[in-house]
Amino acid sequence: MGQRWLPAAGRPRRPASMDHSEAAAIPGGYDPAEYGELAHMTAAAIVDQAHADAAPDVIDRLVRLVEREGIEAVAGMWSDSPANTLPGALWRLYMLREWVKDSPDLMAVHYRQGRNVADVAHAIAGAVDPPSPSDLLTLADVVLSGAFTGAVDVALSRASAFCRVVSLGAVSQADDADLQGASDTGTATARQLVRVARRTQDLADDFDEAASLARVGRLD
Numbered sequence: 001m002g003q004r005w006l007p008a009a010g011r012p013r014r015p016a017s018m019d020h021s022e023a024a025a026i027p028g029g030y031d032p033a034e035y036g037e038l039a040h041m042t043a044a045a046i047v048d049q050a051h052a053d054a055a056p057d058v059i060d061r062l063v064r065l066v067e068r069e070g071i072e073a074v075a076g077m078w079s080d081s082p083a084n085t086l087p088g089a090l091w092r093l094y095m096l097r098e099w100v101k102d103s104p105d106l107m108a109v110h111y112r113q114g115r116n117v118a119d120v121a122h123a124i125a126g127a128v129d130p131p132s133p134s135d136l137l138t139l140a141d142v143v144l145s146g147a148f149t150g151a152v153d154v155a156l157s158r159a160s161a162f163c164r165v166v167s168l169g170a171v172s173q174a175d176d177a178d179l180q181g182a183s184d185t186g187t188a189t190a191r192q193l194v195r196v197a198r199r200t201q202d203l204a205d206d207f208d209e210a211a212s213l214a215r216v217g218r219l220d
Contacts, residue, residue: 039077040220043087046074046146071144086152086219089210090144092203093159097140100133107133107166110196114169130161153214160207163200170197 071094081088100107111133131139136159142148143155174193213219 039081039087040085042074043078043090044220046090046144047086047148047152083206084209084213089156089207089219092206093140094144096159096163096203097137100137104133110166110169110173112169113172114165117168117172130165131158136162152219153211156207156211156214160204160211163204163207167197167200167204170200
């Protein structure tokens with residue numbers, strides 16, 4: 001799927017990232033033409049799935065790059081990557097983390113509403129137990145810090161489950177606002193809530209696709 005941005009309401013700012021000249025200045029350097037390859041290699045190094053043909057010193061440089069520049073700068077390199085790639089999946093996980101961090105109260109409200117609607121949240125999420133907003137932040141931090149030791153597909157499936165519950169909650173809130181004849185729910189307009197629902201649904205679909213590929217060893 002193509003690049004889609006979060007709704008204006010509660011949307012985090014795009015992180016400052018290294019440009020091509022800065023990437024080329026990494027010790028041992030990279031040609032700007034290899035910028036996309038650098039995005040893939042950095043993502044692989046972070047989740048400990050380094051390419052078999054990557055030399056140990058290259059992986060070491062990439063890991064030190066994350067430690068030196070911070071995940072915010074490195075994540076920017078992934079922003080143009082498709083959803084069905086590892087850097088694309090990590091970029092979406094990073095942006096979801098920033099969204100929850102920037103709007104914790106709103107996301108908690110959407111999540112609670114989603115879990116309360118007719119007990120269908122679990123059905124939508126499937127067999128994966130949806131993490132709470134705080135659990136989602138912890139999961140994202142662990143994955144993006146390179147400390148995650150579990151299966152990547154499970155982490156992405158949990159992120160998808162969270163998004164589906166939030167989407168369900170936002171739709172329910174928008175419906176309530178329409179039924180009450182209100183244009184504002186007290187936190188966001190019905191139109192904004194619909195955008196949140198659509199965006200989180202899109203993210204859930206992206207995470208599901210990436211998780212399916214990871215499950216068969218095809219997410220790179």
